Amino acid sequence: MLDEIKFAIDGTQIKANKGDTILKAALKHGIYIPHLCDHPDLEPFGGCRLCMVEIKGKGLSISCKVPVEEGLEIITESPEVNKVRRIAAELLIASHHVDCLECARNTDCKLQDVASYIGIEEGRLKRLKRVIKDLPIDDSNPFFIRDLNKCVLCGICIRTCGEILNVGAIDFAFRGTGTLVATVGGKPILQSRCVSCGECVARCPVGALVPKNAERPTREVSTVCTYCGVGCGIKLGVRGGRIVRVRGDVNSPANRGNLCVKGRFGYDFVNHPDRLTSPLIKRNGAFVEATFEEALDLVASKLTDYKGDQFATFASARITTEDNYVVQKFTRAVMGTNNLDHCARL
Ligand code: SF4
Numbered sequence: 001m002l003d004e005i006k007f008a009i010d011g012t013q014i015k016a017n018k019g020d021t022i023l024k025a026a027l028k029h030g031i032y033i034p035h036l037c038d039h040p041d042l043e044p045f046g047g048c049r050l051c052m053v054e055i056k057g058k059g060l061s062i063s064c065k066v067p068v069e070e071g072l073e074i075i076t077e078s079p080e081v082n083k084v085r086r087i088a089a090e091l092l093i094a095s096h097h098v099d100c101l102e103c104a105r106n107t108d109c110k111l112q113d114v115a116s117y118i119g120i121e122e123g124r125l126k127r128l129k130r131v132i133k134d135l136p137i138d139d140s141n142p143f144f145i146r147d148l149n150k151c152v153l154c155g156i157c158i159r160t161c162g163e164i165l166n167v168g169a170i171d172f173a174f175r176g177t178g179t180l181v182a183t184v185g186g187k188p189i190l191q192s193r194c195v196s197c198g199e200c201v202a203r204c205p206v207g208a209l210v211p212k213n214a215e216r217p218t219r220e221v222s223t224v225c226t227y228c229g230v231g232c233g234i235k236l237g238v239r240g241g242r243i244v245r246v247r248g249d250v251n252s253p254a255n256r257g258n259l260c261v262k263g264r265f266g267y268d269f270v271n272h273p274d275r276l277t278s279p280l281i282k283r284n285g286a287f288v289e290a291t292f293e294e295a296l297d298l299v300a301s302k303l304t305d306y307k308g309d310q311f312a313t314f315a316s317a318r319i320t321t322e323d324n325y326v327v328q329k330f331t332r333a334v335m336g337t338n339n340l341d342h343c344a345r346l
């Protein structure tokens with residue numbers, strides 16, 4: 001059992017697990033502390049300085065890096081804390097392309113959360129504005145767009161790509177106000193080591209990394225990815241009968257929320273007009289639509305001509321485990337052969 005630590009946030013007694021950071025413990029108890037660069041899947045970074053708190057007797061500290069200790073007294077709101085947070089937030093917003101109504105992340109944006117919590121004053125922002133970024137949008141990837149004009153330099157994409165994927169396609173480049181997230185040599189992301197998994201897109205807290213053709217779903221359906229035998233849990237975002245988004249199911253033991261490029265972005269086949277939705281039988285040299293009964297009767301009548309090793313089955317990773325079980329049973333018990341293979345070996 002995890003050791004339990006007792007401490008106080010704004011006078012309220014809190015219990016947390018040993019090793020939890022102050023920010024993690026606060027969020028677990030529904031206490032909001034502004035933050036942008038922290039993510040539960042990643043190591044603490046301490047880059048945005050927004051999660052500043054006061055620890056009684058110890059002074060100011062960033063709460064995403066400090067582990068809880070027995071008896072600590074944390075103050076999340078004080079003139080000093082607010083001053084530091086405000087400056088950090090204003091510097092970010094002053095160089096940000098704020099076009100929320102046109103942004104795919106509008107109403108689902110961590111920078112909006114921070115701004116509304118802190119309360120931004122137009123006059124102060126104007127004084128801070130120096131150079132408005134005008135960086136070219138990288139739309140080289142077939143699945144997502146990088147608009148670094150909206151990047152808040154939280155480093156979540158970089159750490160995701162390194163810590164979770166072990167790919168390391170991107171890193172911070174340049175220094176000071178010129179700091180950017182870049183590929184090696186500043187090439188478009190498609191020409192980098194990126195494997196297009198979209199894990200960074202899923203974690204970016206703002207509109208700097210967004211899927212192409214992003215549409216907001218009206219409901220979600222839990223299911224399993226159709227692509228391979230790993231069986232990743234996915235949540236299909238559905239809108240008007242169409243799949244418009246896929247995200248990983250964090251509760252699935254197979255993938256714990258992570259997905260590869262196929263599972264995350266390869267869903268357009270479902271509603272594709274070229275998709276076969278009924279069996280086709282060749283009649284007089286041309287394929288014509290048939291019912292499943294007709295198709296199955298035809299296949300069954302043809303299969304009676306072949307027995308044993310005259311027959312082989314090629315099963316699929318895209319059907320369920322249960323269907324694959326039935327296929328091998330049919331091959332062995334009905335057709336009498338062990339000639340059975342699977343596309344996962346290709
Ligand atoms: S990233 Fe957030 S703050 Fe920036 S434009 Fe988009 S919604 Fe607005």
Ligand code: SF4
Pocket residue numbers: 150151152153154155156157158181200203204205206208209
């Ligand atoms: S692109 Fe997104 S995740 Fe990456 S540093 Fe910028 S804001 Fe953070």
Ligand code: SF4
Pocket residue numbers: 157160161165167168169170193194195196197198199200201
């Ligand atoms: S899509 Fe995947 S591989 Fe490409 S930069 Fe993002 S995390 Fe790295």
